[in-house]
Amino acid sequence: MQPQSAGDRSLRDRVVEVFFPARDLGAEEIERLEQERQHHNLRRARLYAPLLLAVHVGIATGQILVAPSSPAEAYWRSGLVTLHAAMIPLSLFVGVVAFLPDRKAPFLQRRVGEMLAIPYAVWGALLALNAQRIHTAINPYVMTILAVAVGVRLRVVSHSIALFGALGVLLAGYPYVQPHDGIRRATSLTAMGFTLIAFGIARSSFSALVREVRARVTVERANETLERRVAEQVSEIVARAKEIEQLNFQLDEKVKERSRELSVALSRLAEAHAVAPPLPSGTVLGERVVIERPLGFGGMGVVYRGHDRVIDRPVAIKMVQAATAQELDGLYRFLREASAAASVRHPAIVRSLHVDVSEDGRLFQILELVEGETLAARLGSEPTLPVTMGLRIGATLADALAAAHAAGIVHRDVKPSNVMLTSTAPGLKLLDFGVSKLHGALPTGSTRSGAIVGTPEYMAPEQILDPEHAAEKVDVYAAGLIVYQALAGRLPFQAKSPAAWMRAHAESVPEPLVLGAEAPAELVGLVMQCLAKDPAARPSAAEVAAAFGVLADACSAQPLEEQVSTRTVRESALPNPVGPLSPTLVAGTTGPG
Secondary structure, rough: OOOOOOOOOOHHHHHHHHOOOOOOOOHHHHHHHHHHHHHHOOOOOOOHHHHHHHHHHHHHHHHHHOOOOOHHHHHHHHHHHHHHHHHHHHHHHHHHHHOOOOOOOHHHOOOOHHHHHHHHHHHHHHHHHOOOOOOOOOOOHHHHHHHHHHHHHOHHHHHHHHHHHHHHHHOOOOHOOOOOHHHHHHHHHHHHHHHHHHHHHHHHHHHHHHHHHHHHHHHHHHHHHHHHHHHHHHHHHHHHHHHHHHHHHHHHHHHHHHHHHEEEEEEEEHHHOOOOOOOOOOOOOOEEEEEEEEEEEEEEEEEEEEOOOOOOOEEEEEEEEOOOOHHHHHHHOOOHHHHHHOOOOOOOEEEEEEEEEEOOEEEEEEEEEEEEEEEHHHHHHHHOHHHHHHHHHHHHHHHHHHOOOOOOOOOOOOOHHHEEEOOOOOOOOEOOOOOOEEEOOOOOOOOOOOEEEHHHHHHHHHHOHHHHHHOOHHHHHHHHHHHOOOOOOOOOOOOOOOOHHHHHHHHHHOOOOOOOOOOOOOHHHHHHHHOOOHHHHHHOHHHHHHHHHHHHHHHOOOOOOHHOOOOEEEEEEOOOOOOOOOOEEOOOOOOOO
């Protein structure tokens, strides 16, 4: 067989669309189509039924009163009276059904179109047969089938029954009323032609209705989506406005008082000789947050779960205390973390809500409460993650880092224990900006000039060799290490001490990443590019996020929050919700040691 041409396929598609226009509609669109069709037929029945009733009564009465001039005319008038009289009960019944209140007769109202179309199409054929007694025209048949085709909207089966059933009645009755073969053949061909035309008009009208319904449903869906988005944005704006208004009011009231209390608190903390005991449940800090229970402990303080009275929601409360004057350096890092985190707004970065000093001189920070498990905990129980999950982790983490870098902030301590996996969008939260610094700002007491800060296993070479000039690319290096570890089940270097780890990052070539056949070919190159020794050879965080996102979409990876299992969910705003805080090196050395 010869292949079908584009023109033939186009014609076939047009024919299929005319005869079966609703073939590809969804359930919602089909339901809407049926509603539109039924309402159209009910409106037409309310218009036509009274008119038809008046026509039937008038013609039947008139034919009775007029005296025939011949036997043939008398026979024709008798048939005309009978046909019109027979339709009076039908038109009356259809009118009653059409004017009934909704849901009073749903079965009949859904079929009012068929009650009009099928009987009247057959009635037109009978009128045409009756007219053959005095002339050869089939005008009554033509007018009724065209009226049926245009006036009501039916499914293809119902229209076929009405039109072709009427044609069958006409053709079957012709031999009994028209004795001339030539006239029968001519009028039969005319009747068949007009029937096909009427059927085409009916299907074209129905196809137009289908297109109209499909367009209306599409527009309504778009409007619903737009309205939902607008409502969500308005709700968020209102909530944020209320929160900002409340916080600004407190700030205006307390800024002078807290400045003085902060100085007193720093002095007390610097002179302290012992770590204060955990706060009991129910303790109120800053007349704002209520302590509920501890979430984690560390050398520099405690993180609690609490309730924020201002925004009326659970929060994490990080409190910092110093046992010696040397640990005052950590206090400055805490204040810088609060400042850095508060300046970045991204769904994958834990929000800092407030920093204050309690009445007894305790410095605390209120943070968004995150529920989930750290990536470190996940890798402890599942050393190798699926490629699709690794791609989404890389894309989301890099996007969060890009937002921080755009605000001039370098995290400098990106590691699995600072990445929280959550079952809510976007599936990941970046924690602990404790060693971050504003890019280009002068060092303060939190990090001395030439000091090395970070976690040895995840430090970039320039963090070790030239820490004073370490910039955004250190976070890209750490993100590459995290994705490498998540996919390979290990880091690209092997070491047993902090000094050995730093030497490996500064001098050793990372072991190649080896993945299975299901991983995209570009993935290995992207990860290894993030681990380049030269910061200039690494892509930016925004470029990394975009590249991982493209690879994840190409693999049809589910959103990260859908891939995160909740079997070991824990809640915290800490890198490790329970147990000691994960160690971060703040060393005064200038080399890998």
